[in-house]
Amino acid sequence: MSLEFRHIAHAYGPVRALEDVSFAAPAGEITCLLGASGCGKSTLLALAAGMLRLQHGSIILDGEVLADEGRSPPPEARPVGLVFQDGALFPHMTIAGNIAFGLPKARRGEVEGWLVQVGLAGLGERYPHQLSGGQQQRAALARAMAPGPRVLLMDEPFASVDIVLRRKLRRDCRIILREQGATTVLVTHDPAEALDIADRIAVMEAGRIVQFASPQELHDAPATAAVGAMFGGAQIVPGTRGDGGFATSFGLWPVDCALAAVPEAAAFDLLVHADALDLAQDPDGLRVRDCHVQGKGVRVVLVAADGSEITAETEDPVRADGRYRIVPRPGSLRAFVRN
Numbered sequence: 284m285s286l287e288f289r290h291i292a293h294a295y296g297p298v299r300a301l302e303d304v305s306f307a308a309p310a311g312e313i314t315c316l317l318g319a320s321g322c323g324k325s326t327l328l329a330l331a332a333g334m335l336r337l338q339h340g341s342i343i344l345d346g347e348v349l350a351d352e353g354r355s356p357p358p359e360a361r362p363v364g365l366v367f368q369d370g371a372l373f374p375h376m377t378i379a380g381n382i383a384f385g386l387p388k389a390r391r392g393e394v395e396g397w398l399v400q401v402g403l404a405g406l407g408e409r410y411p412h413q414l415s416g417g418q419q420q421r422a423a424l425a426r427a428m429a430p431g432p433r434v435l436l437m438d439e440p441f442a443s444v445d446i447v448l449r450r451k452l453r454r455d456c457r458i459i460l461r462e463q464g465a466t467t468v469l470v471t472h473d474p475a476e477a478l479d480i481a482d483r484i485a486v487m488e489a490g491r492i493v494q495f496a497s498p499q500e501l502h503d504a505p506a507t508a509a510v511g512a513m514f515g516g517a518q519i520v521p522g523t524r525g526d527g528g529f530a531t532s533f534g535l536w537p538v539d540c541a542l543a544a545v546p547e548a549a550a551f552d553l554l555v556h557a558d559a560l561d562l563a564q565d566p567d568g569l570r571v572r573d574c575h576v577q578g579k580g581v582r583v584v585l586v587a588a589d590g591s592e593i594t595a596e597t598e599d600p601v602r603a604d605g606r607y608r609i610v611p612r613p614g615s616l617r618a619f620v621r622n
């Protein structure tokens with residue numbers, strides 16, 4: 284069952300939360316909505332879940348209209364499973380009771396297996412208030428997944444689980460969801476989490492989709508410098524096209540440092556990887572602000588005359604009181620025309 288969003292717009296009074304959002308979460312895949320706080324992720328999920336009334340556009344489930352401007356059925360009338368950040372278990376039911384809730388009688392025997400799957404073996408007879416936040420969250424995941432919904436909507440489902448367990452839980456969760464063939468839409472603000480679990484990622488910025496692509500495509504061909512920095516851990520350096528190269532706060536960098544042919548334009552955002560910057564000693568060069576040894580190399584923060592900072596990672600020795608010129612390796616920069 285694919286879940287398609289068509290031209291969705293939503294406003295809370297004067298606040299425009301979503302602007303013309305369109306994409307389709309493919310059947311049986313995990314799609315992440317990724318973006319900074321306030322970009323509209325939760326609003327989009329709440330519209331799909333039926334917790335908010337659709338103001339503009341339509342949501343199509345497996346080719347049929349699930350909701351549009353004229354019709355917005357409540358959550359209980361939608362064939363979707365929901366998991367939210369706070370878990371929201373039924374407080375008066377045991378954990379086993381919560382997981383069994385959506386299961387037909389004949390399948391109640393599966394509860395024990397789910398408790399094991401999510402690391403809660405032996406805790407089935409406890410009540411939600413007798414579990415930690417992370418344990419409650421895992422119980423909520425089990426409750427949502429146990430009935431085997433065709434569509435699962437998840438809003439920051441691992442947020443209250445500690446970092447080590449979180450990685451394991453999301454990988455287990457990915458396997459279970461893929462095996463069940465559930466179409467999943469999962470909200471996160473963490474690029475690492477999206478890369479780890481998603482088949483496809485919808486990157487959002489200020490109520491719009493900036494890019495909808497697989498993790499590999501986002502890595503190889505980011506649509507904007509910000510998307511590239513989000514996934515590659517690279518930094519963005521503003522530059523203008525000057526004679527013989529890009530004029531930046533850190534010096535003039537030759538055009539052959541850029542990965543592909545650079546269009547004729549005035550202003551660029553240059554996507555720069557710290558480990559693709561060589562340092563050459565230069566008495567008129569940049570000042571070292573910080574040196575931090577990491578494994579075999581050293582991470583160096585350098586400051587330009589205008590106060591801008593840039594980070595380089597090198598295996599060469601660096602003097603804390605030295606001055607350095609930055610030399611990007613040929614073909615290591617990605618140049619995005621700035622609008």
Ligand SMILES: Nc1ncnc2c1ncn2[C@@H]1O[C@H](COP(=O)(O)OP(=O)(O)OP(=O)(O)O)[C@@H](O)[C@H]1O
Binds near residue numbers: 322325
């Ligand atoms: N009930 C509301 N009333 C008014 N404005 C709201 C309401 N809910 C959300 N907003 C605004 O709508 C925009 C989108 O909010 P939304 O919660 O969808 O973002 P988000 O990407 O999920 O953020 P977060 O990661 O912080 O949860 C924000 O500007 C937010 O302040």
